[in-house]
Amino acid sequence: MSKRIDVEHLNVYYGDFLAVEDVNINIEPRSVTAFIGPSGCGKSTFLRTLNRMHEVIPGAYAQGKVMLDGEDLYGRGVDPVTVRSMVGMVFQRPNPFPTMSIRDNVLAGVKLNNKKISKSDSDALVESSLKGANLWNEVKDRLDKPGSGLSGGQQQRLCIARTMAVKPDVVLMDEPCSALDPISTIAIEDLIHELKEQFTVVIVTHNMQQAQRVADKTAFFNIEGTGKPGKLVEYDDTATIFQNPREKATEDYVSGRFG
Numbered sequence: 001m002s003k004r005i006d007v008e009h010l011n012v013y014y015g016d017f018l019a020v021e022d023v024n025i026n027i028e029p030r031s032v033t034a035f036i037g038p039s040g041c042g043k044s045t046f047l048r049t050l051n052r053m054h055e056v057i058p059g060a061y062a063q064g065k066v067m068l069d070g071e072d073l074y075g076r077g078v079d080p081v082t083v084r085s086m087v088g089m090v091f092q093r094p095n096p097f098p099t100m101s102i103r104d105n106v107l108a109g110v111k112l113n114n115k116k117i118s119k120s121d122s123d124a125l126v127e128s129s130l131k132g133a134n135l136w137n138e139v140k141d142r143l144d145k146p147g148s149g150l151s152g153g154q155q156q157r158l159c160i161a162r163t164m165a166v167k168p169d170v171v172l173m174d175e176p177c178s179a180l181d182p183i184s185t186i187a188i189e190d191l192i193h194e195l196k197e198q199f200t201v202v203i204v205t206h207n208m209q210q211a212q213r214v215a216d217k218t219a220f221f222n223i224e225g226t227g228k229p230g231k232l233v234e235y236d237d238t239a240t241i242f243q244n245p246r247e248k249a250t251e252d253y254v255s256g257r258f259g
């Protein structure tokens, strides 16, 4: 079930270094939101705070609130492992477990969450997740072959199927197409359109056309200089960000004048 995300006064640190400062953002369910901005402005850092992956890095922490349908993910007693099953993540480079079969790759996240599942239920889950990731027809006859035998674009869809199998509320994607060819990229973008019927989707992208093709809303992050924290500069409907932004920095960035 798709859920809304409300972030209040979020500061994100690596040790003493304030990497992202005072982010406030409201992300609607059943929508796609793109994060854009120059390299180093904190897009990945901020994205990882939305499922508490940030704190896996030694010394890294966040202050502020991230609420999923009103429940603070950083609240007392909240288990980060549960958070990560509600808020799934797809990375820049497809990262299937290379020696594991396609089937076991799809089930890997479910097993990680210690869910016991029968053979018939797992078969059904593998099929529905692979269908959801638009990969079923390409792999249904080789489910027991290793995941590493797939093309890059297929591997990325396998990773999306693995994320979906856990039935999250939110799917985070950090530049999911940057290692893919144009055809695979379009396949993932088509999939993102379908995913928003079920999930809240947040995608980091350096591809301005991609943001305009897939995102309902776009958030522009920026950084004033090296060692300064990244900030959310402007957040609005994608068409407004690209055609009629409020801030000059946004206009300069989306028109390719810097970054």
Ligand SMILES: Nc1ncnc2c1ncn2[C@@H]1O[C@H](COP(=O)(O)OP(=O)(O)OP(=O)(O)O)[C@@H](O)[C@H]1O
Pocket: 014, 019, 037, 038, 039, 040, 041, 042, 043, 044, 045, 046, 057, 230
């Ligand atoms: N593991 C880490 N330890 C310390 N500092 C880090 C770490 N990861 C990122 N940073 C710093 O945090 C800041 C934001 O980095 P981040 O990777 O979030 O940027 P980004 O906007 O995703 O950039 P890119 O577009 O290049 O992926 C940078 O100054 C970066 O050097």
Ligand SMILES: [Mg+2]
Pocket: 043, 044, 045, 174, 204
């Ligand atoms: Mg990044």
